[in-house]
Amino acid sequence: MAIGEVGLDRGREGGDISMQEKFFREAIRLASSKHLSLVVHSRNSGREAIRVLLDENPDVPIDMHAYDGKSSSAAEAARLGVFFSIPPSLLRSEEKIALARKLPIENLLLESDAPALGPRPGERNEPANLLLTLKKLSEIKHETIESLGDALTQNAKRFLSGKL
Ligand SMILES: [Zn+2]
Numbered sequence: 174m175a176i177g178e179v180g181l182d183r184g185r186e187g188g189d190i191s192m193q194e195k196f197f198r199e200a201i202r203l204a205s206s207k208h209l210s211l212v213v214h215s216r217n218s219g220r221e222a223i224r225v226l227l228d229e230n231p232d233v234p235i236d237m238h239a240y241d242g243k244s245s246s247a248a249e250a251a252r253l254g255v256f257f258s259i260p261p262s263l264l265r266s267e268e269k270i271a272l273a274r275k276l277p278i279e280n281l282l283l284e285s286d287a288p289a290l291g292p293r294p295g296e297r298n299e300p301a302n303l304l305l306t307l308k309k310l311s312e313i314k315h316e317t318i319e320s321l322g323d324a325l326t327q328n329a330k331r332f333l334s335g336k337l
Pocket residue numbers: 178214215238239
């Protein structure tokens with residue numbers, strides 16, 4: 174089980190960022206005390222969200238969902254075991270391709286939500302598109318769809334276990 178989405182949003186709807194950080198920290202502590210995994214939302218604030226997470230250092234698995242920050246910051250977090258869920262916009266975004274290339278398979282999940290991050294611009298995303306992401310990811314990682322699908326399923330189970 175997991176708590177989420179929680180995190181930081183520097184988009185139009187985000188509001189006061191210091192207030193957001195306060196609630197984000199509280200959510201991280203709650204997840205840690207209840208042994209629940211964390212699904213983290215970050216919009217234009219990936220590096221900041223990672224900084225807060227590393228500072229709080231919760232004792233539970235973390236997924237950075239719809240991450241839009243730099244792949245170098247992501248790689249740093251991945252070394253500490255943080256997951257990144259890859260959305261179907263992988264089919265059209267050089268940034269997402271760079272992110273998927275940079276991160277090890279053991280840190281990847283498939284994103285089933287993120288309405289704006291579908292395979293085609295302007296089209297609402299849906300969970301069925303997860304298979305398109307898997308196919309594209311298998312090309313990027315030079316893996317068969319079957320073996321990559323198995324590996325990502327194991328990652329999802331590890332993430333949802335609530336245990337590191
Ligand atoms: Zn989100």
